[in-house]
Every structure is written in C-alpha cells, then in structure tokens.
Amino acid sequence: MSRLIVISNRVSTPKPRSSGGAQGGLAVALAAALRESRGLWFGWSGETAEEFTGQINMQRVDGVTTATVDLEEQDVDEYYNGYANRTLWPLFHYRIDLAEYDRSFGSGYERVNQRFAETVAPLIEPDDLVWVHDYHLVPLGQQLRRRGLKNRIGFFLHIPWPPQRLMVSLPFHERLVRSMLDYDLIGLQTEEWLESFHHYVTRELGGTVEPDGTIEIDGRRVKTGAFPIGIDPEEFRAALATDEARQAYDTLKRSAEHRKMIIGVDRLDYSKGLAERFHGYRRFLEEHPDWSGRVSFLQIAPPSRGEVHTYAHIREDLDQLSGRINGAFAHVDWVPIRYVNQGYPRAGLAGFYRASDIGLVTPLRDGMNLVAKEYVAAQDPDDPGVLILSRFAGAAHQLGEALLVNPYSKDELSDAIHAALSMERTERIRRWEKLIEAVNRDDVGSWLRGFVEVLRGERTHAPAEPAIPETA
C-alpha cells in the first residue's frame, strides 16, 4: 500500500493513547490512515522563528509521524493572518465587504507555499499519495509539481467555494484557480460548493465539466467531487462515557435548575452568525414572555484568530450585545444568556450537548460544521434534544431533519426556538433517528476512504449526495 502524506496548515500532534489524550474525530481518522499506511503529516508548528530555516521537527507518537516547521513572524502575518484569513476566508464565506487584499499578503502566501513545498518535497517518495488540505495551501500542488513530483496529489477544501460573481472580486483570481489544475483530484464539502467551482471553471477559464465531475481545461484533466466530512460517532460516544463528560453534564443540569437549556458552540468568528443568533434569541424573549425565567442559553465561543482585527471587533460587539440582552431581560435569579469566551475539551462539550434541549447552530455560511453532528451524536435516544441548523451550513445537506432556518432572520430563529421548546417527544425522536442515521452514515471514515479511493483511482467518482429537503 502506498504511504499517505497529509499536508495542512495545522498539524494535530497525536497524544499517546496511554495518556488518555483527547483529539477531534478528524485528527483521529487521519492518524489511523497515517498509521496504517506508515505515512506522514506535515505542516506549520504554530511557532515562529527569527528566520525560516526549513528545519523539520519529526515526532512519532503511537505509530503516527508528524513533521512540522516554524515560520517567520512575517510569514504568519502575511500568509496566515493576511491572505488566508483576511483575504480568502471572508471572500469564501461570501463576505466581500470584509475581504482585504494587499500585495504583501499575496507574496507572503506564495512564499510560504514555496517554503512548504521545498521542505516537504524531499520527504516524499515516488509511490506516495499526497493529500493537501484547505485554503491556506491552494497552490501547493503546483509548487510540488515544479519540484518534479509526479505523485498523485489531491486537494480538499474545508470551507465553501464562493459563487463565480464573488470569486472574480479577488485580484489575480485566475492565477490562484489555475494553480489548482496541477492536482489530480479536487474535493469540496457539498454539491453546492462543487457547482460554484464548476461554474467558475466554465465561465472564467473556458473549461468543460464531464458528467462524472472531471474538468478539462487546455488539455488538462482534473477529477472533482463532493466529499462531506463527518465526525467519528463511536469516538464521540466514548467521550460521552467519560467522567469528564458526566461532570460537565451534571454541572450544566444543576446550574439550569430545571430550566430548558439551549447551547451554541462556535469559534468566535463572524461566519458563525453569533450576533444574528443573539438577536434571534432576543426576539424570542420579546415574543414569548411566558418563557422568561424558564429557558437559558449557553453560548461557548473560544477566541479565534485574535490578530485579525475583524475578529477583535466581533468580540467587542458580542460582549455588548449579550450585556444588553441580559440587562433588558434578567431577573435577580435568572440571566437569559451565559456567554463564555473559553474553549472546552471535547468530553466536556459532549456532556454539555447531552444536557441541552436545543443545539443552536446558525452560521451565516460554513463549509460543514462538525458541532451540529456532535450535538446529534451526544443525544439520549429516548429523550433527544432538537437541532436548529442554518440552511447555509454544509451540514444542512445531510441533516435535513433538523429545524432548518435562515440565520439572518430573527423571526425564523425565534419561531424555531419556540417550535423546538414545544416539540413533542415522539417528534423529537422521529427527527433524531433520521439525523443520527445521517451522522453515522457520512462519518469521518467514509469521508476519508471516499477521497483516498478516488485519488488512488480505485473508484471513479464521489458518492452521490442525498437531495436537501425544501422544508424542515
């Protein structure tokens, strides 16, 4: 079997199983594939050095080899904080109003992609299968080809692909997309993003798309497909069975004092629709005063990408917004919103999800959203909670039995919260059974196998995606 080489901006260094170290499903699944193929995971260490030396820090933990490099501060500013998170992230989440372009971001991005390529290329053997991840590394395949690599190289984008009319607002967009033609396979999360990508390729590059998703441009053929990422439901249920999860469950239940609990868990990111969610909850409190003191909303929002100014601003906005809502509606013995700017380990989150009657997952745009799937996996089959899910999250394509909402509409959010709080147990069970079936079916293992089999040429194209229902 050929070795798998995974390349991504961040590398999740495995924690020894003996230490009981918790990791996300993605890291666990990739680690399993890397272990099986005796492969390698390469990326940025998350650290900076005064000068880029290309010195690789190799580690081998539980049969998984990781190789990381430090970047210069200027690299981090221009590549990670700059082009990746100030240019591509907002644009790809349809926020051209927030997208910034600076020539230095573009050159920093190219420089880091070149540095990654020159550092990792000597570690790659002729039979290896190379899998590049995400918007930080779009041109990496091209850089590897320039260094003579003939291997099969695949690329998976974890975030949405924007409509062609937005994509063209990116300076030098054609150059970026043409660099992708050096991959053998390009994967997106859903058919919707895949369609946008195909649309761009046909309209802007004059390419053609064959029925199996292969694109052809100037004699070059690249396979494309939708591969929805998932969680590892078994691993998540195991997290739920730990003492840490039980403690988290008890703490939240005790603090709720028989009130209904609503939970949101998101990185502090404008794409997650947190302000709109708070406004929707406020609308619910205004429209349903009978629920005053009988429901509590816990929003967990760990800070993210704090060096990017748009992220610092949302933090200030949400502090004010939650304060205003609590000021307007709280009683001496009840606050409507508990807003926590801190991250929790997954086992703790599993307990919090289980203790909550509603999972409120309302991003304005999201490649997938694994929190939605984790919330479903954590529920009690005999008395499950209700998932309220944005129709603009990739996860809505698989989780059509959630209450699907337009996250921009306060009214829809308010109505959905009311419907969820009033939903009969039989209806909650009926919906949850469909949801858990989808979570189990489209799990992280089938995502990984699906992509790798097509990249290896063992399968011709991605499995078909079930149609998204028109109504919730």
Ligand SMILES: O=P(O)(O)OC[C@H]1O[C@H](O[C@H]2O[C@H](CO)[C@@H](O)[C@H](O)[C@H]2O)[C@H](O)[C@@H](O)[C@@H]1O
């Ligand atoms: O590495 P950070 O800058 O701290 O950001 C965290 C990750 O955010 C993005 O996640 C995406 O991937 C998820 C899994 O496929 C998906 O469910 C979610 O919708 C996406 O937003 C980003 O794409 C990752 O590279 C980051 O590591």
Ligand SMILES: O=c1ccn([C@@H]2O[C@H](COP(=O)(O)OP(=O)(O)O)[C@@H](O)[C@H]2O)c(=O)[nH]1
């Ligand atoms: O305090 C927290 C908040 C989030 N997460 C995890 O971070 C991931 C978030 O993934 P998602 O796809 O929902 O969004 P992203 O942050 O990747 O855009 C999920 O696995 C969460 O369980 C976590 O471990 N602790």
